[in-house]
């Protein structure tokens with residue numbers, strides 16, 4: 001495992017706390033993807049999801065076409081060839097789910113399709129802190145498995161990778177990292193880049209996340225795993241093997257500081273990593289993993305798993321409209337606070353019991369979450385950075401929120417994905 005040249009004797013160098021040289025970012029809306037630390041930080045202007053993203057152009061370039069209106073799920077999930085429920089027959093130790101993400105990367109290295117994998121490892125002093133690493137030995141990917149909370153400058157290792165002569169690269173990234181990667185891909189000088197994306201939502205700094213763990217459990221230091229499951233429960237695992245699940249609505253959200261979720265993550269417009277070759281998540285998987293295979297390269301990545309993986313059609317149950325409507329009303333009411341504050345304490349156990357039984361499931365759950373996130377984007381930007389709305393909100397986000405009465409107001413200048421103003425009669 002390599003950190004881009006800092007103390008990297010051989011393949012298993014310990015990743016450093018500071019992943020790469022270069023200045024940390026100075027922008028207010030920034031998740032430190034690594035571009036500002038590169039030799040040409042001015043590229044942020046073209047590369048940033050938070051400045052003036054152009055999803056339609058990049059989707060067409062990466063996938064060969066933009067979202068197809070005849071395939072309604074593409075409005076929510078971006079262009080795709082097929083969506084699947086999936087699980088490895090033998091789940092990998094330490095994986096967030098069954099380990100499909102790191103297993104694909106491992107197969108890419110073992111087959112020689114790539115020379116290195118760019119991803120995150122845990123900081124040796126803090127397992128929840130992500131540290132970018134360039135992996136060349138497939139065995140090192142075992143240590144990268146699992147989810148960490150926070151962001152780290154993944155893309156700051158692109159230039160060191162090129163400097164070492166790496167031409168074929170795989171990148172595992174969250175959506176804000178993948179947007180910048182795709183925006184600059186043509187000028188990076190790699191012969192081939194495979195992109196394995198995961199969905200991402202509600203990220204926060206590693207420091208803030210430790211605060212959350214402390215509220216959640218009496219022994220936060222021994223928590224080894226945490227996941228927000230599709231059955232509306234958070235699963236917590238401890239080093240000693242104890243497992244606890246907590247319904248979403250019983251989480252100590254109201255005790256968190258108002259800025260717990262940074263504005264970046266409350267206003268991020270890409271939940272499902274629409275520019276990856278394959279997205280590996282869980283939201284549409286009803287307890288299994290959820291694959292969104294987006295293009296021919298994504299198919300190539302699935303085929304690397306051979307018969308190690310069980311693939312099934314996705315299911316979809318329930319109706320999301322009332323859940324999304326309630327969420328949107330809460331976000332609007334909370335005016336910058338956290339949406340669950342509006343739920344009275346006495347009602348929480350009842351709703352927590354009902355949610356997994358009557359709430360949307362499978363693809364309908366994923367559609368609901370994407371719509372909720374789209375509404376958050378609009379409402380939080382409107383409150384905190386109205387001047388950013390015109391350039392930051394792509395037309396497809398306005399279409400997602402239109403059924404809930406959220407529409408561009410005068411001056412918000414909605415654009416279509418090609419940058420043209422949307423006429424008033426097409427809004428809402």
Ligand SMILES: Cc1cc2nc3c(=O)[nH]c(=O)nc-3n(C[C@H](O)[C@H](O)[C@H](O)COP(=O)(O)OP(=O)(O)OC[C@H]3O[C@@H](n4cnc5c(N)ncnc54)[C@H](O)[C@@H]3O)c2cc1C
Nearest residue numbers: 095096097098099100101102120146147148201281282283
């Ligand atoms: C902050 C965050 C929020 C997420 N939210 C959702 C969600 O709402 N819905 C959903 O379906 N999926 C979400 N995911 C993805 C999900 O948690 C799993 O990562 C994914 O399903 C892959 O599981 P796996 O077993 O195949 O991964 P593994 O094989 O265990 O590999 C996980 C990979 O993710 C990388 N990684 C871990 N933490 C980070 C990080 N902070 N930044 C960048 N890369 C990281 C690891 O380095 C590793 O390569 C989220 C991921 C993150 C990091």
Ligand code: SF4
Nearest residue numbers: 030031033036044048
């Ligand atoms: S491109 Fe990356 S480093 Fe630059 S402002 Fe955006 S998130 Fe920050």
Ligand code: SF4
Nearest residue numbers: 175176200203265268
């Ligand atoms: S929620 Fe969006 S902005 Fe925040 S870390 Fe995830 S992809 Fe990046």
